[in-house]
Amino acid sequence: MKKLIILLFIVGCSTPTITPTVIGYENDNGKNFDIISGNLSSTDVVKAYFDAYNAKDLQAVYNLEHSDVVLYAPNGIMIEGPKQHLELGEQFLEANPIAKWEIVWSMSADVKYDDMPEENWVTSGLLVTYGKDEESTTSVSRVVDLMIVDGKVKKGYVYQRELSDSEKPTID
Secondary structure (H helix, E strand, O other): HHHHHOOOOOOOOOOOOOOOOOEEEEOOOOOEEEEEOOOHHHHHHHHHHHHHHHHHOOHHHHHOOEEEEEEEEOOOEEEEHHHHHHHHEEEEEEEEOOOOEEEEEEEEEEEOOOOOOOEEEEEEEEEEOOOOHHHHHEEEEEEEEEEEOOOOOEEEEEEEEEEOHHHHOOOO
């Protein structure tokens, strides 16, 4: 009887299967694929990515990217590979020594395809401030969509808009 009670307790306490909540969809060639909440640890990769930028540690940025990373900048430039990203990053930081990336929000989502592997994307809203000195700064709002594979950035899209006067940060 004691064995039966223990078995019933173990079976009764097993973790139920949780069906992921669909939070949206992706339309690919007229077909919709479910988007579900993704692994939260992927947002840590994105945080490390922008922390490295803020520390002006472009080698750390480089190390967080796959060797075939592709990034699409808001100005239409396509960056292919971490080496090109490193070179462009050095040029940007040289021209904008007070650049700062502040993550305002970040969320992870998985796209569930029928005939392709699932993709994990982290979408983040950032306040980006850059310029030569405190008096000549520009601040913009960016939405950055990064595909994370095995803890590294594989692909990314950056969208940008100018801030209204009421949104612009004040420098003390």
